[in-house]
Amino acid sequence: xxxxxxxxxxxxxxxxxxxxxxxxxxxxxxxxxxxxxxxxxxxxxxxxxxxxxxxxxxxxxxxxxxxxxxxxxxxxxxxxxxxxxxxxxxxxxxxxxxxxxxxxxxxxxxxxxxxxxxxxxxxxxxxxxxxxxxxxxxxxxxxxxxxxxxxxxxxxxxxxxxxxxxxxxxxxxxxxxxxxxxxxxxxxxxxxxxxxxxxxxxxxxxxxxxxxxxxxxxxxxxxxxxxxxxxxxxxxxxxxxxxxxxxxxxxxx
Amino acid sequence: xxxxxxxxxxxxxxxxxxxxxxxxxxxxxxxxxxxxxxxxxxxxxxxxxxxxxxxxxxxxxxxxxxxxxxxxxxxxxxxxxxxxxxxxxxxxxxxxxxxxxxxxxxxxxxxxxxxxxxxxxxxxxxxxxxxxxxxxxxxxxxxxxxxxxxxxxxxxxxxxxxxxxxxxxxxxxxxxxxxxxxxxxxxxxxxxxxxxxxxxxxxxxxxxxxxxxxxxxxxxxxxxxxxxxxxxxxxxxxxxxxxxxxxxxxxxxxxxxxxxxxxxxxxxxxxxxxxxxxxxxxxxxxxxxxxxxxxxxxxxxxxxxxx
Numbered sequence: 222x223x224x225x226x227x228x229x230x231x232x233x234x235x236x237x238x239x240x241x242x243x244x245x246x247x248x249x250x251x252x253x254x255x256x257x258x259x260x261x262x263x264x265x266x267x268x269x270x271x272x273x274x275x276x277x278x279x280x281x282x283x284x285x286x287x288x289x290x291x292x293x294x295x296x297x298x299x300x301x302x303x304x305x306x307x308x309x310x311x312x313x314x315x316x317x318x319x320x321x322x323x324x325x326x327x328x329x330x331x332x333x334x335x336x337x338x339x340x341x342x343x344x345x346x347x348x349x350x351x352x353x354x355x356x357x358x359x360x361x362x363x364x365x366x367x368x369x370x371x372x373x374x375x376x377x378x379x380x381x382x383x384x385x386x387x388x389x390x391x392x393x394x395x396x397x398x399x400x401x402x403x404x405x406x407x408x409x410x411x412x413x414x415x416x417x418x419x420x421x422x423x424x425x426x427x428x429x430x431x432x433x434x435x436x437x438x439x440x441x442x443x444x445x446x447x448x449x450x451x452x453x454x455x456x457x458x459x460x461x462x463x464x465x466x467x468x469x470x471x472x473x474x
Numbered sequence: 475x476x477x478x479x480x481x482x483x484x485x486x487x488x489x490x491x492x493x494x495x496x497x498x499x500x501x502x503x504x505x506x507x508x509x510x511x512x513x514x515x516x517x518x519x520x521x522x523x524x525x526x527x528x529x530x531x532x533x534x535x536x537x538x539x540x541x542x543x544x545x546x547x548x549x550x551x552x553x554x555x556x557x558x559x560x561x562x563x564x565x566x567x568x569x570x571x572x573x574x575x576x577x578x579x580x581x582x583x584x585x586x587x588x589x590x591x592x593x594x595x596x597x598x599x600x601x602x603x604x605x606x607x608x609x610x611x612x613x614x615x616x617x618x619x620x621x622x623x624x625x626x627x628x629x630x631x632x633x634x635x636x637x638x639x640x641x642x643x644x645x646x647x648x649x650x651x652x653x654x655x656x657x658x659x660x661x662x663x664x665x666x667x668x669x670x671x672x673x674x675x676x677x678x679x680x681x682x683x684x685x686x687x688x689x690x691x692x693x694x695x696x697x698x699x700x701x702x703x704x705x706x707x708x709x710x711x712x713x714x715x716x717x718x719x720x721x722x723x724x725x726x727x728x729x730x731x732x733x734x735x736x737x738x739x740x741x742x743x744x745x746x747x748x749x750x751x752x753x754x755x756x757x758x759x760x761x762x763x764x765x766x767x768x769x770x771x772x773x774x775x776x777x778x779x780x781x
Contacts, residue, residue: 312562473530
């Protein structure tokens with residue numbers, strides 16, 4: 222194992238975050254704070270409790286998940302796309318590093334940033350609403366698992382993308398709508414029966430619901446099934462990435 | 475002594491059908507400077523990319539210092555440093571950070587003393603905290619070399635190292651490359667500047683349309699294929715070469731003012747004395763004569779045209 226190689230990539234990516242602190246950390250924290258102000262403090266005070274939880278506290282897991290998914294995808298996709306765009310990828314391709322080491326470096330850094338961001342949003346939420354975390358260990362586990370899985374997904378997008386527009390397509394056109402419709406701001410039990418059934422085909426429902434369970438002990442779906450689905454998706458992403466490196470798809474000619 | 479790089483039957487076919495490398499067989503000796511010449515699109519960069527792992531070979535093997543570049547890629551790549559043609563580096567990084575990154579990426583532990591010496595040798599130490607985007611083109615080129623040398627490779631590939639570099643810096647670069655060779659680094663360079671190969675290389679390889687058409691010691695090549703020419707500036711321009719002189723390898727310049735006689739400089743019988751007598755017999759006077767030896771560029775052009 223080339224540990225020095227992994228560390229070099231990881232440090233390089235984390236240093237990039239340091240250089241772009243505003244867009245990497247501050248910007249998502251500020252926009253999430255605005256959600257808390259609008260939905261938590263302003264509108265939330267006029268909303269009824271959901272499953273015995275105040276509306277402001279109810280939306281915390283969903284808002285963290287919204288940022289976590291978007292940032293994991295965008296950090297990882299940008300991390301591998303930029304070397305491709307600037308040509309510096311030649312150095313990684315000619316270095317004595319395996320695909321596992323490359324993924325550990327890039328995805329590890331992307332997931333680290335997302336987890337830090339998630340925890341910062343959690344801390345920020347405390348300024349606006351009171352909440353308790355029923356299962357803090359599981360909360361951290363799901364936070365980490367989701368960050369890693371969606372960073373792997375972002376890494377695939379970064380390899381697939383051949384322009385900056387494509388980097389934005391999946392987060393903007395797929396992930397954000399699915400997150401908004403995935404129970405971030407409501408319980409799916411509040412929907413008419415038909416829409417409840419349709420919602421069960423939205424994978425983000427499982428992520429948000431499971432994460433909310435780790436906070437308040439209530440969930441719209443089975444927590445075990447949700448965790449298994451995330452792990453299956455992670456395995457699928459790893460399989461695709463392995464294929465990318467073995468075949469050289471969009472990396473090696 | 476075992477060659478430091480051994481390439482056997484290397485082929486590269488792209489999905490488009492382009493056969494970029496055709497049955498390349500090549501051995502690079504330890505400690506030499508090998509110059510790979512070829513016109514644009516000949517396959518120089520493809521060959522380097524395939525050896526370094528950026529491009530995958532379709533068939534054939536490359537052994538770098540005893541390690542197969544595919545099956546034993548970790549050991550092989552650790553021996554190789556690459557300076558690409560393009561100035562591809564993260565412009566927002568500092569010089570020191572980017573060179574340290576390269577060392578770590580290639581599996582070497584941090585060594586601040588070595589990195590400082592490397593940057594000093596390349597006259598970059600004063601700029602070690604500067605962002606790469608603030609450096610001049612020549613300095614950026616040196617940063618690329620520092621990155622390639624950061625992991626102390628035994629083999630260094632330089633793909634067009636002096637492209638777009640001014641004459642003074644080019645000579646500095648040549649000096650630096652010689653210094654690296656003196657320290658035991660084997661250097662393989664591609665270049666468009668034939669003068670560069672003539673100045674620096676121990677051996678020359680010529681590649682054309684993916685085929686290695688010649689590999690030769692530079693001096694042997696120039697002796698074997700080199701020609702000399704004698705240029706006679708005439709008193710009176712000629713309309714054409716007189717019939718009596720048609721047996722000689724003569725050409726007449728467009729304006730008819732010069733006769734050019736080409737001869738083998740290593741032959742015992744150059745035919746110059748006989749030619750001068752013939753000119754005298756036919757009343758063709760000349761006011762000046764000069765001779766010149768063909769350069770590597772002349773040889774290269776004739777080789778590429780002939781094949």
